Amino acid sequence: MTQFGKLKGEMREIHAEAVRLTLEDTSISAKDIDAMYVGTWTPDLFLNQLFPAPMLADSLGLNNIPVSRVEDACATGSVAFRQAAMAVMSGLHRLVLVTGVEVMTQRPTRECVKTIAYASDRLWEQPFGITFPSSYALLASRHMHKYGTTPEQLAAVSVKNHRYSAKNPKAQYGEVTLEQVLSSKMVSWPLRLLDCCPISDGAAALVIARAEEAKKYTDTPVYVLGSGQARASLSLHDRPSLTSIPSTKQAAETAYRMAGVEAGDVDVAEVHDCFTIAEILAVEDLGFFKKGEGGKAVEEGSTEIGGKIPVNVSGGLLGKGHPIGATGVAQMVEIFEQLRGESGSRQVPGAEIGLTHNVGGTGGVVTVHIFSVKGG
């Protein structure tokens, strides 16, 4: 992955940098790639650039291979990954490049927040002025009401993730204190500025091959044990409950079953913390903690390195940044490096099974993927 943050350079340059870093890690050259899936959310609205797949391919020196763009809001990157994996499983392709990229900071933040709100329903949500901070604020306030989750517990998510992002040289932000989070500007009660992920630029890339061929290209491949994807209603008002994301539960169930593992087997997880409440919902819905106990678990350190299940030791979306299309792929890059023991001062010791969890909207689409260095 590239640096995340406010970057200089064109979308195609940022994207090419991620691919360069990825291929350098292998014996693969661009000419060996036989299909490319690009996850990018809305270069249309951010950059006036539709049809990004061939434009991005042009700058990579690829052959005249199939290239496709995938879009599923903030789950875009991981859905592109899943498509790429199915392309390999189908037998039509052998060596598939999957990339995620977004360039957002060229627009003012206010305009970005409005654009992001286009991922809500144009008939039933947008006319009433809802934005994603306010959608997640509804989820947070309901969780607080039902389970006693506190603003301090929300803030603890942000403090933890920023503490880890300070150890990640590619992250957008460094440390913040509990006091800084709790005194940051109120965005949509109970979510303050430091409960919200930033606007970011960045890209990430991976190459997928059949498991039995992976060692041709690298001595230390990482294997995909399970892939789950599920949907829920686009709008929160169509859900039976606001204290759980049902598509997270279902995607996790599918991925765990395919992988033959349980929540308790996972050693390290990257979950979708676009807002602090999102991480609390995730660690509950993924089965790491009982429903209602996520906030307490974070506050007690159970999601830190050395705790029950280290979560978002990359810094997460909150600390590392959230270039939308890149996020799902970057989560996998973190798990890839963790499982290979390459994460330096934020390494989870002995991590063998890793999980990624990527959410589009408030759960309209969710993916869960499970990885291991063993499995070839």
Place this chain on the structure above:
Amino acid sequence: MTQFGKLKGEMREIHAEAVRLTLEDTSISAKDIDAMYVGTWTPDLFLNQLFPAPMLADSLGLNNIPVSRVEDACATGSVAFRQAAMAVMSGLHRLVLVTGVEVMTQRPTRECVKTIAYASDRLWEQPFGITFPSSYALLASRHMHKYGTTPEQLAAVSVKNHRYSAKNPKAQYGEVTLEQVLSSKMVSWPLRLLDCCPISDGAAALVIARAEEAKKYTDTPVYVLGSGQARASLSLHDRPSLTSIPSTKQAAETAYRMAGVEAGDVDVAEVHDCFTIAEILAVEDLGFFKKGEGGKAVEEGSTEIGGKIPVNVSGGLLGKGHPIGATGVAQMVEIFEQLRGESGSRQVPGAEIGLTHNVGGTGGVVTVHIFSVKGG
């Protein structure tokens, strides 16, 4: 497929109508579907609606299955189909719904043309004011220069396709005369208004299952014999020649090889005639006629029913309409019906092998698919 044209109703309603018509033709209910791929080009810019996949799924009564949006400019629909086919081939899904939809006429035509130009390169094309009519005008003028193709031959494509669209109750437009085409407003020399496809609303849908299971759901399935997808540079200035779309040639070669057929075996073809010159390039690059002889072939009637290879008997994009994301799927709907002998007054007698050809931009992405009623 739905009616194409200027439609009333929300995107979700138009989309749901296509799915209803599709499922009614089978024994499948919405609850049986286990994944959905939506091809839609830019509801972002046309409708302020990003993340369309779960929104569209909500109105269909689907289970909480994986839903994904695919975008590859005007090739969007067929790329969604190819993804859906690979999902079935991968073994992860058994019964996959693929849909294409676009709602364009809510914006003024001038704004649509500008939006469509966002599928050209934002750095190297957009600043110079190029639009798609002018890109295809470059292709047309070069073909005229090199091969002597005439404005009358271009117009003959439009006359033929409108003659067939008059026989298609779902088409946007009826017949036009050669004189009408040749006296219509000049858009970008040599392309006049009736050399250009219209701005349209519409949707189309298909269900894909494994070949060995298809007869569970319908007595008359259509089999996918071959699928090819290829890319070329996004911009024309990066191409070695302007008288051929190299990605059409490569996608066709891949599809023919997979299907075990040759160009001469194809009984009926739907090709991407966004402009009249596009059909002439297509019938050459697909191998139906020698390079440079496409214009003459159309003028002589070789692409009509009864001729060497009937092309765009649906009316094509020119006569039937071109709701961008829907087009690639609608081309397949036409071939599906032709191969089942259900096309009424525009039926190609005894058609056994059908081909679809769908182009994104000026060929940045091209797909070719080959279908038959035999093959299960």
